[in-house]
Amino acid sequence: MKTAEAYRKHLIFLGRRNSGKSSLFNAFVGSEIAIVADHPGTTTDPVYKSMELSPIGPIMLIDTAGIDDEGYLGKLRASKTNSVLYKADAACLVIDSGWTEFEDEIVKELKKRGIPFVVVITKSDLGKNQELIDLVKSQKFVYCVVSKYDEKSIEALRVTISSVMKEEYEPPLIEDLVDGGDIIVLVVPIDLGAPKGRLIVPQIEVIRECLDAEAIPIVTKERELRWTLESLKRKPKMVVTDSQAVMRVVADVPLDVPMTTFSILEARHKGDLLELVRGLSAIPALKDGDDVLIGEACTHRTLADDIARVKIPRWLMNFIGKNVRFSVHSGREYPEEIEKYKLIIHCGGCVVTRNMMLRRIEEAKKFGVPIVNYGVIISYLHGVLGRALEPFPQVKALYEEMESAKRI
Ligand code: SF4
Numbered sequence: 001m002k003t004a005e006a007y008r009k010h011l012i013f014l015g016r017r018n019s020g021k022s023s024l025f026n027a028f029v030g031s032e033i034a035i036v037a038d039h040p041g042t043t044t045d046p047v048y049k050s051m052e053l054s055p056i057g058p059i060m061l062i063d064t065a066g067i068d069d070e071g072y073l074g075k076l077r078a079s080k081t082n083s084v085l086y087k088a089d090a091a092c093l094v095i096d097s098g099w100t101e102f103e104d105e106i107v108k109e110l111k112k113r114g115i116p117f118v119v120v121i122t123k124s125d126l127g128k129n130q131e132l133i134d135l136v137k138s139q140k141f142v143y144c145v146v147s148k149y150d151e152k153s154i155e156a157l158r159v160t161i162s163s164v165m166k167e168e169y170e171p172p173l174i175e176d177l178v179d180g181g182d183i184i185v186l187v188v189p190i191d192l193g194a195p196k197g198r199l200i201v202p203q204i205e206v207i208r209e210c211l212d213a214e215a216i217p218i219v220t221k222e223r224e225l226r227w228t229l230e231s232l233k234r235k236p237k238m239v240v241t242d243s244q245a246v247m248r249v250v251a252d253v254p255l256d257v258p259m260t261t262f263s264i265l266e267a268r269h270k271g272d273l274l275e276l277v278r279g280l281s282a283i284p285a286l287k288d289g290d291d292v293l294i295g296e297a298c299t300h301r302t303l304a305d306d307i308a309r310v311k312i313p314r315w316l317m318n319f320i321g322k323n324v325r326f327s328v329h330s331g332r333e334y335p336e337e338i339e340k341y342k343l344i345i346h347c348g349g350c351v352v353t354r355n356m357m358l359r360r361i362e363e364a365k366k367f368g369v370p371i372v373n374y375g376v377i378i379s380y381l382h383g384v385l386g387r388a389l390e391p392f393p394q395v396k397a398l399y400e401e402m403e404s405a406k407r408i
Helices: 021-029 071-085 101-112 130-138 151-164 201-212 222-231 243-252 262-270 273-285 307-320 354-366 374-381 393-404
Strands: 009-015 047-053 057-063 090-095 117-121 143-145 183-187 216-220 238-241 259-261 291-296 325-330 343-346 371-373
Touching (some): 009 021, 009 071, 021 047, 021 057, 021 090, 021 151, 047 151, 090 101, 090 151, 117 130, 117 151, 143 151, 183 222, 201 216, 201 262, 216 222, 222 238, 222 243, 238 243, 238 262, 243 374, 259 374, 262 273, 262 354, 262 371, 262 374, 273 307, 273 343, 273 354, 273 371, 273 374, 273 393, 291 307, 307 325, 307 343, 307 374, 343 374, 354 371, 371 374
Parallel strands (some): 009 090, 090 117, 183 216, 183 238, 238 259, 291 343, 343 371
Antiparallel strands (some): 047 057
């Protein structure tokens, strides 16, 4: 139960109002979490519940508002349902009576986003759905017929869901870049932005992956870096720094020692590093008054000299010499109407899954909006991106090609 949301597969329950979705959700979890009532549209906000699904492991279930809700409130609920779709690793499309254009729409949407799904036919205890079963069979959809009163049918659904959830490759943060015995120096500034008494998630995970690879992680602050490097009998395999200290670190790390940043490691682990570097090509084209979106995947306390709200906007405007307009969107829901932005600058997304980050990148691409992440743009604006991409030759080659073609 302690597994963070970012490490859980997300299973979303979708369907028309009053299709028995919330009752099924409760039966699936085995508790009364979602509100269940006889009149349509009772579930307003998506409801989240963590559980263990064998053999997948820890998952997050999301019960959504009926996707066909009517009226203003309904539109709001349906848009929230749409905004949680990007989180889904798999879906249950719940249906209790005839197949309609709503189901067609949902299936289209799920297929478009590559989300595997199971059609779940409910209220089978009422014995009225043979026609529906025949139709779903004819479409060759994976399906289950369940009754909330019949635990066997619910268990069969759990097994079917497990079988459709894909095991996807997730690049590690650093484990594949290091070998046993390698010394890895990690530069962790302890400034006002650092949480009290602990390290942040990507730093902890990089330490853990180094240990898993039987490498030797050495953690130091940027002020002690030079002294740390001088104290070592062997050259480190790599230096990894917090992005905000990259300028200082570059000055202290010998040229024959590769270096990168935690954010760039995170960009590959959670997203698409090539695409996030490609996004830099939007920067030379920015004009006065253009809208730039800063996207943060969580809401957290902000500081006077906040990286998203103050530092990146200041560095970017100094770099381009133009006045662009910044909007910040924080939270796990992805903002709608992103097409008005000329550039999206996204955080590392440490609290969301890789699928969610990839869908954010896909969504930006769909609307033709270039997207970069904090780590990439900070190193770029400070003129050290080539250096910070050293551990990733393919991405570095793209970057150099963009430079020589004067696209950045
Ligand atoms: S989700 Fe984004 S903004 Fe929140 S802590 Fe992680 S990297 Fe920072």
